[in-house]
Amino acid sequence: MTEAIHSQYDSILILDFGSQYSHLITRRCRELNVYCEMLPCTQKIKDLDWKPKGIILSGSPYSVYDEGAPRVDPDVFDAGVPVLGICYGLQEIAWNHGGKVDPHDRREYGHAMIDVVKTGDKHMDALFEGQEGQVQVWMSHGDQLSKAPADFEVIARTSTAPFAAMVHRTKQIYGIQFHPEVTHSPRGKELFENFIKICGCERNWTMETFIDKEIKRIREIVGPKGRVLGAISGGVDSSVAARLMHEAIGDRFHAVMVDNGVLRANEATQVYDMLSKDLGVNLTVVDASDLFLGKLKDVEDPEKKRKIIGNTFIEVFEAEVAKLEKAAEREEAEALSKGNAHESKGKFEFLLQGTLYPDVIESISFKGPSATIKTHHNVGGLLEDMKLKLIEPLRELFKDEVRALGRLLGIPSHLVGRHPFPGPGLAIRILGPVTREQVAILQHADSIYIEEIRAAGLYDQISQAFAVLLPVRAVGVQGDKRTYDQVIALRAAQTTDFMTATWFPFPPEFLSKVSNRITNEVQGVNRVVLDISSKPPATIEWL
Numbered sequence: 001m002t003e004a005i006h007s008q009y010d011s012i013l014i015l016d017f018g019s020q021y022s023h024l025i026t027r028r029c030r031e032l033n034v035y036c037e038m039l040p041c042t043q044k045i046k047d048l049d050w051k052p053k054g055i056i057l058s059g060s061p062y063s064v065y066d067e068g069a070p071r072v073d074p075d076v077f078d079a080g081v082p083v084l085g086i087c088y089g090l091q092e093i094a095w096n097h098g099g100k101v102d103p104h105d106r107r108e109y110g111h112a113m114i115d116v117v118k119t120g121d122k123h124m125d126a127l128f129e130g131q132e133g134q135v136q137v138w139m140s141h142g143d144q145l146s147k148a149p150a151d152f153e154v155i156a157r158t159s160t161a162p163f164a165a166m167v168h169r170t171k172q173i174y175g176i177q178f179h180p181e182v183t184h185s186p187r188g189k190e191l192f193e194n195f196i197k198i199c200g201c202e203r204n205w206t207m208e209t210f211i212d213k214e215i216k217r218i219r220e221i222v223g224p225k226g227r228v229l230g231a232i233s234g235g236v237d238s239s240v241a242a243r244l245m246h247e248a249i250g251d252r253f254h255a256v257m258v259d260n261g262v263l264r265a266n267e268a269t270q271v272y273d274m275l276s277k278d279l280g281v282n283l284t285v286v287d288a289s290d291l292f293l294g295k296l297k298d299v300e301d302p303e304k305k306r307k308i309i310g311n312t313f314i315e316v317f318e319a320e321v322a323k324l325e326k327a328a329e330r331e332e333a334e335a336l337s338k339g340n341a342h343e344s345k346g347k348f349e350f351l352l353q354g355t356l357y358p359d360v361i362e363s364i365s366f367k368g369p370s371a372t373i374k375t376h377h378n379v380g381g382l383l384e385d386m387k388l389k390l391i392e393p394l395r396e397l398f399k400d401e402v403r404a405l406g407r408l409l410g411i412p413s414h415l416v417g418r419h420p421f422p423g424p425g426l427a428i429r430i431l432g433p434v435t436r437e438q439v440a441i442l443q444h445a446d447s448i449y450i451e452e453i454r455a456a457g458l459y460d461q462i463s464q465a466f467a468v469l470l471p472v473r474a475v476g477v478q479g480d481k482r483t484y485d486q487v488i489a490l491r492a493a494q495t496t497d498f499m500t501a502t503w504f505p506f507p508p509e510f511l512s513k514v515s516n517r518i519t520n521e522v523q524g525v526n527r528v529v530l531d532i533s534s535k536p537p538a539t540i541e542w543l
Contacts, residue, residue, distance in 0.1 A: 057089025261289030
């Protein structure tokens with residue numbers, strides 16, 4: 001049995017009560033080089049197979065006095081490790097220790113100033129070490145403590161919240177009413193640093209240490225002869241996962257990339273050159289563009305496009321896997337016939353996926369797994385059909401950690417830092433039927449747009465940028481002739497979590513240059529428009 005990642009680092013356990021900010025707590029600890037793991041608040045401490053160095057209780061949309069409100073395992077407070085309760089977490093601490101929580105006639109939401117109360121006791125003042133007087137924080141609550149539990153001291157208050165923060169007099173149990181995890185609490189990072197210090201955590205969670213430990217873990221899982229298959233989309237996650245797997249087991253890993261005909265311009269060639277030629281990954285590119293585009297003919301509905309692409313991908317990938325497995329069986333038989341069984345590399349037993357930690361987090365709920373768990377990272381149900389063992393070396397990482405890992409593994413920055421690209425590819429950026437001609441138009445326009453964004457030094461300031469081919473034609477004049485051609489829409493979004501987003505304010509001269517290039521260089525386009533919609537009410541993608 002391999003050693004779990006939380007057993008390799010000093011780790012903090014985050015218990016989630018359903019707050020929209022819970023994942024940010026995880027991020028803040030990771031940013032301070034401390035590994036942490038988020039589990040539902042119903043997690044029983046006795047059932048953990050690892051010992052956390054500290055426990056953080058998140059906020060929640062619920063009230064502690066509600067029937068059916070999420071409850072923490074009381075053993076948390078006897079686990080012998082520091083505990084920090086945030087917002088609802090503070091109220092849950094109070095509820096478990098005889099305090100009183102009530103709805104308040106004045107809801108605190110937004111910026112607030114807390115008055116830090118110094119007790120003169122090193123233990124009780126540890127959470128706010130380095131902070132004195134008034135400190136700006138972000139509040140988001142309608143309930144508050146009306147009575148502090150016995151044995152707790154107040155360490156911060158506001159004009160409307162007399163128990164804005166408290167601490168147990170003898171135990172390392174802290175509670176705060178505000179949210180230090182959001183950027184609106186400017187000194188929130190310092191508070192997490194103080195809690196990490198209270199927990200005695202070694203701050204050694206870095207991608208440099210992760211590489212060595214994960215390679216060792218992969219080798220233990222796969223064994224000396226096991227083989228691994230991987231589906232490569234061309235995106236950052238699958239490319240980094242493939243490179244890491246190759247680093248661990250060499251040519252016993254075989255990656256397959258399916259060119260579905262709706263990739264970005266030169267995508268398949270770029271990925272092949274990068275992974276196979278430059279980084280040595282055993283990669284097969286299957287050109288199935290005719291098959292995909294044939295099935296997409298005359299299809300306009302975006303959900304039908306997604307279903308066709310997903311199902312066809314499974315068919316093509318499984319066919320290629322069958323070829324690889326037959327080749328592996330022949331190799332095995334030849335090795336045995338020559339008495340060289342020890343040289344055989346074994347059969348394909350594992351499937352590599354680039355699942356990230358946000359995908360894992362989305363399945364966490366104190367009421368059980370969510371009904372809306374994303375399945376995009378599960379290759380459309382491929383696992384159940386193939387009966388391969390799943391291996392997910394990136395499942396503990398956030399996107400920025402994956403990018404950092406990719407750079408350490410030698411993947412060029414311009415590839416590892418690329419903007420997200422949808423699984424159905426350009427098929428959902430062509431608003432109308434998908435044909436090879438329409439794909440070529442969009443690929444050309446999109447490549448010009450991204451090229452100019454990079455040339456202007458704006459790429460890293462934008463979270464996602466792309467062109468959309470609209471299902472309308474407009475009248476234009478080109479070369480003194482009347483034209484009746486298509487319209488390209490440009491989209492550029494700024495966001496931190498892709499849940500909300502704003503449009504990127506390009507300089508007018510940039511937009512003029514891009515428009516001129518697209519209308520001059522892309523045959524069939526005579527008009528360019530800019531999408532200045534925020535999310536909400538719009539989504540980032542058009543379909």
